[in-house]
Amino acid sequence: MRERKRKPLVLLQILSALLLLFLTGCESSPPQQKAENTVCRLAYTAKGYYAPQFLASRKGWFEAKGVTVQDVPLGMSAGVAGAEALVSGSADVAVMGDVPALIALASNRDCVLVAAYGGGEKMHSIIASEKAGITKPADLVGKRLGVQFGSSTHGAVYLYLEHNGIAPASVKLVNMPQKDLIEGLQSNSIDALAASEPTPTLALKKVPGAYEVAVLSGLGNDYPLLLVASKAFAEAHPEAIRAIVAGTRKAVDWINADPDAAGAATAAVTGAPASVEADMFRKMDWKVRLDDQTLDSLNKTAAFLHSIGKLKQIPDVKAHSRPDFLQP
Known part of the structure; x- marks a missing residue:
């Protein structure tokens, strides 16, 4: 008789313990992490x-x-x-x-x-030294024109020469890194340079007597x-x-x-x-x-x-x- 009365009490205690465990687990679970950027x-x-x-x-x-x-x-x-x-x-x-x-x-x-x-289109220009004697496209024939080979300026020079009926082979193209072009103009190792901005603007400021021969525009490339x-x-x-x-x-x-x-x-x-x-x-x-x-x-x-x-x-x-x- 006493055994029968104890069974519901034990069952109630077990259920209470399980409920407490569940609630404790919910409270201690870590907050949901926000998605990382x-x-x-x-x-x-x-x-x-x-x-x-x-x-x-x-x-x-x-x-x-x-x-x-x-x-x-x-x-x-x-x-x-x-x-x-x-x-x-x-x-x-x-x-x-x-x-x-x-x-x-x-x-x-x-x-x-x-x-x-x-x-x-005004991104590339040709700048000549004071004594280069280049005033028109034809004057580039036989002159030393510094340009970085394989650059977009190099391509612009070819377009410019062909546009003006000048064979690129008739101009002495000198392969120079763009960072060395102004120094080349200053030392007279080249007669003119072709480069993208801001090198042309800097050349006009740094090289006495330097002048702009042409802006390589109107060639269908921007x-x-x-x-x-x-x-x-x-x-x-x-x-x-x-x-x-x-x-x-x-x-x-x-x-x-x-x-x-x-x-x-x-x-x-x-x-x-x-x-x-x-x-x-x-x-x-x-x-x-x-x-x-x-x-x-x-x-x-x-x-x-x-x-x-x-x-x-x-x-x-x-x-x-x-x-x-x-x-x-």
Whole structure:
């Protein structure tokens, strides 16, 4: 009889213990963790061409929900460093000129063209020394013209000479890194230089008597500056790519609205005079786009690079383009 009375009591105690254990477990369970932000590694070199990206980074204009843009600064290295960072996998997105972009698009790593944001027909110029005696295109025949081989300026020189009926072989083209061109002009080891901004502007300031022979415009090429991304990253994280585009737009708008202020902020990064950076901003065209002119320009440069053996195969630029990332 006593045994029967004890059974309900024991059962009640067991149920109470189980309930207490359940409630204690609920209270001690860790809070649910928030999803981590997508990290997008953005590579750029510390030059005025890439100001929209490093200005946007410093201004916080890449901020977007669920996205963290991580800078991969490449110092003052050559423009192709951006392509190398992207192709090697050390960056997810990189900014670069047209030649490095074509190299990246033709590489074994599948990359996509996101947008052009700068460039312009006035990007490249020919500057002559005081005693060069070059006043018209024909005067370049037999003269020593310094230019970095395999660059977009190199292609622009060929277009310029052919446009004016001059055989490129009749001009003594001297292969020089762009950073050495001004010194070459100062030492008279070349008669003239061909380069992209800001080298022409700096040459006019640094070399006594130097003068502008021509701006390499009107040749059907606007030499775009480009945002290129890993295809795998872009497809997996479109929100990160759109954050990069949105921040670049804000920086481009600032450059167009106040080139002096943007030039001063850029000079703090590049070390160039603020006036030179501002002059470069005014000389070039700044607009986020991915239009037919951009693709045509890239195809022209690609054909030239292929003709001189710099590019083994011409990438299908249109097939690699992703204009959908430009939509808000």
